[in-house]
Amino acid sequence: MLTPNLPQEILIEIFSWLPTKSVGKCRCLAKQWPTLLSTPQFIKSHLSRKPHQENLILITPPPSRSIYSIPTIEDNTFSRKLELPGKWTEVVGSCDGLVLLVDEEEEKFLVNPITLEQVKLPNSPLALKRGESFSMHGFGYDSLRDDYKVVTLSYYDTDNEYEPDCADTFVDVYSVKTGVWKRVENSPYDHAVPHIFCGAFVNGAIHWLASSRESGYRSVIARFDLVNDVFSEIPPPSGVDVEKFVFNKLVVLGECLCMLDVRQNDRTDVWIMKEYGLAESWTKFSICADYEYDMLKPLCFIGDAEVVLVTEGETLVVYNQKEGNLKDLVVDGLPAMFVDGGIFVGSLVSPASNVN
Template sequence: MTFFFHYLTRNNRFSKRRKSLKSAAAQNSSSSGRDDEQQQLAAYHYSTIIDLPSHILIDILSRLPLKSIFISRCVCKTWHILISDPLFATLHFDRNSGSNPELYLRTDFSTCISRTLHWVDLESFPGYNHAQCQWAKINAQFYLPKRYPKPNPKACTSNGNSNRGNRRAGREYDIVNSCNGFLCLRKPFHRNPCIICNPITGEYVTIPKPAAEDDKKTLRTVISGFGYSFRSKQYKVLRLVFDDFLNRTAEIYSLGGAAWRKVGNAPWSPIAGLFPTYLNGVIHWVCDDIEDDQSCSDCIVGFDFEDERFCVIPAPPHFAEKPKTRDNLYDMNLGVLGGCLSICDVTYFAPPDIWVMKDYGVQESWIKQLSVDNGYFGICRPIKYLDDGSLLLFCKRRALVLYNPVEKNTRYLLIHEDQSMIFEAITHVPSFLSLKDVGGDNLTVQNINSRSDQFEPEESETLFLIEMRKAGELLY
């Protein structure tokens, strides 16, 4: 594919040369005669990739990796138009929807949560080298919508000016989860889902406020999820509202619709602090509605966007081999590895166990894929497998860990500027789908890049990932 990409760009240069020769021949036609012009054009007339029909060019471009697509978009106006075509977005999505997600980092500064997503191309990261520390530059950036919080009187200084250093006033949206190239964002404190965006295209839409929303009711807990219904071809946002232990309301908003609607009561209480995982039309959580003396067989719950009902996903049959309490559930993380539902079991300072459900919904299909037996990382979340077989994990919000199960070596990657910096790791399959095409005419689509928002200085800086030899102690 790399060879083919170079072939594309080289032939574009040849095409430009051919056009310049045609222009030169036209200018000299009056002096040299028409026969000489035709001979010169015939000598340099050959077909290039630019001469292919547009639908074939779109098919070719849609097969390129993400980085090459962005380069191709800058090659010429024709390619930019083709990559902006809805057919390209559809072909690219169909080919990549089942692939491994890309990794994006979002830094957590002391004064604000960044709205910049830094794309990490881990396949280009230098190989393992015992002699020296490796580092990688992360300069591909995408942006989330800007949040404009209501003025907070407590966040003002004595002279009446807003306190820009106040963390609550400067915090951006939290990310709920990713689905089909779109991200669902929520308010950081009341946790109400409010925006759907595509960071690749820069498009976003605002979700209507629920009729029952009451921001002053600070004791309520809101848990949300975002998914897709294959039958109705609708994107839906789920909102679970917990006023108390008994009052658990579930509400649904269909993208492009007018309002939220209730779909019954939530039978369980998912753990609010953990990322939900979307797979096969179902949003998944780890649930803490068990007693200490109960088994964890019902600790994975979900909501099916197709039938709009809750379900229980059977946990691994041997999941209870490690003794567990209710508090241990907060150390578990769901994810998707190789297109399969996975769970990372970290219990009692034991090495993390990675379980994978090979046949979705079938309890007997759970297998313990590996145990990371080269040190204890604490709370960690599996991200993806790399081409060399290494497993990438996100640990303690401070490090990326590359674990090679064959060689049993571990590599720690941290933000270079501040090795103790807290950051967020987001798994996301990028797409060029437009919200205008999936939400209908009732959506008001805005663009992040069309607004003259100013970034904090640290938000626009290039990040560096550096490999640390003795970073293990930072994770305890």
Template sequence: MSTRINYINLVPQELLTEIFTRLPAKSLGRCKCVLKSWASLISDPDFIQAHLTKTKHSTNLALISTETNPGIIYSVHFFNDSKNVNCDGIASKLNLNCCNKWCKIWGSYDGLMLVQDIRTKKFLINPTTLESKKLPPVPCGYRLISFLDLFGFGYDSSCDDYVVVAICYESGSFCAYVYMLKTNQWNKVGFSPYVHLCPYDHVNVPLVTYGAAGIFVEGCLHWLAKKYNDNNSCLIASFNLAKKEFSEVPPPKGVFDYMRRRPRLGVLKGCLCLITGVYNRNELWVMKEYGVVESWVKMSVFLTEDSSIVSLDLQEDSLVMLEGGQFILLVSDAKEVILQDMKVIGLPHDFRVGMTYIDTLFSPNKIDYKKNT
């Protein structure tokens, strides 16, 4: 009697690794159910890191619905050659001990996303694998104005750990707390030297903005802020995740002198960006060399008053803008930007923009990342 040969087991692991690192993360989740050896390979930290390297440019945009099915997180996947894209509800599938109604996305890195529900509970989730981890509450004291709190999420390469930074308003000052995923603990860093309320003057009346997520670039989280005892100043505050200290990043020379509407920070091709409002139009600035004021470049794109940059660094050379509720893909080339209309199928009528994220296998419940080996 002839024996049946299991050809799957004959495939060398090196070849399987080359194949699997090119598959989408969701497909790999199905592959883990085929063989135990496959599941072991796909769950290995070295493989997960190799897969991340191969899939860096596969980017999604996360949005939160505000009217129809309020609080659901939707994912929009963008393709280089497509003008029509689909959206899909993702976080409603998460099995979490919470109300499952989301109000804020504070940041994302390596496929992990920091989200907040309507009860202000914070979670780290992987919207691709649907794994999640609830964060302990920030150990700050009693506060009357908690809605002024700011958060950011990034990665500290010096200790190979994911980091959440909270800037909490306490007794007239802003205090910084740092959460490390490996220890699952918050630590108080100290008071910030800045007022984390950025004024923008329309009719000589200082206004404030709040709720802006920290922008992660070059190992630092960035927020717009101002100096104490100077209600009209505006600056870019930087918090270094490795050094656990604040500093300033120089803005374009004179850009805040004629600003008339709320500025915003973002990322384009790994560079820090600044979007400023000037009368009836917006300007997009890109810092080509981090920390060098002379490296700021103004992109030649006209952003109207009702337009809004919703996501930057979607792919290697593009960003997404909202104009009158319609998505527009802006593909940048040197100093010029080409506009291309995009239709998002299945998107709710009213939504709040979140963050971009990539499909990865990283788990918020595992601490052996092996990124520095």
């Protein structure tokens, strides 16, 4: 038992090295610890300890649309059904242990899957009317303001064969710290093709695949900077078709930007940007396997050789890069099918307020 006479700074240092669930247990052991272990200073210190274990979060198909998490991906792993009321449809993204989820009513919730805290975010008063527009979301962290942000891109589809599909893409930004939506300058890109895919948060920015509005409508990786609320581009892999990679998928894999290109002949190319912003740092591995379903989204690595993916058939699979084989991932207590998935790290960050 730690002596209560230790200075607060030393206690924080000691407890910050514990796993998230162990901290929760310690909050129940001594009268002064619940307050100490809930302070913004401690939560920041605990979050800064690296590396944090990646956990999977998965949504099951209708009618249940429940959420399950997997704390580790290894032999004899297990799943846990999260008791979060609602019928969920989409995992938008995660940051510092917070996960942005969307339900079947298209309401957005910020959730900590470890503490099970859940906060409903207000709808944007600037949002386009449902049924007459398309929208896509992203979630990330503004390091300058120490603020978590939700970004929504929305547009009316003009369905014009000879012009960009969306005349204007509106950009709305929600600040978790202030609880306020604001509209910033419209996106300079055409986001119509991949409108159903969420943004990928890496290196302080949310990324979407889009098309340039210039002649030829080349594909681009559009980068939305959460500090300055502006768009720019980062270089794509040199081996992709600049006219067509807008139809690929952009995700986060191993904390790096990742592009998934599902090709013909049972082949899927997975591009990973090892050093952010450098075109020459893109590396590729290909999944060449006779499998019933196309690869939909890579989720995480297992060690150095294996990658966990969700398939178009709503199943989990593991691909071994060294052996070149693909196998189904079976987890104790986990349903067989999923409509979406993502990763998060265990943390004590509360979705109710930002950590100051």
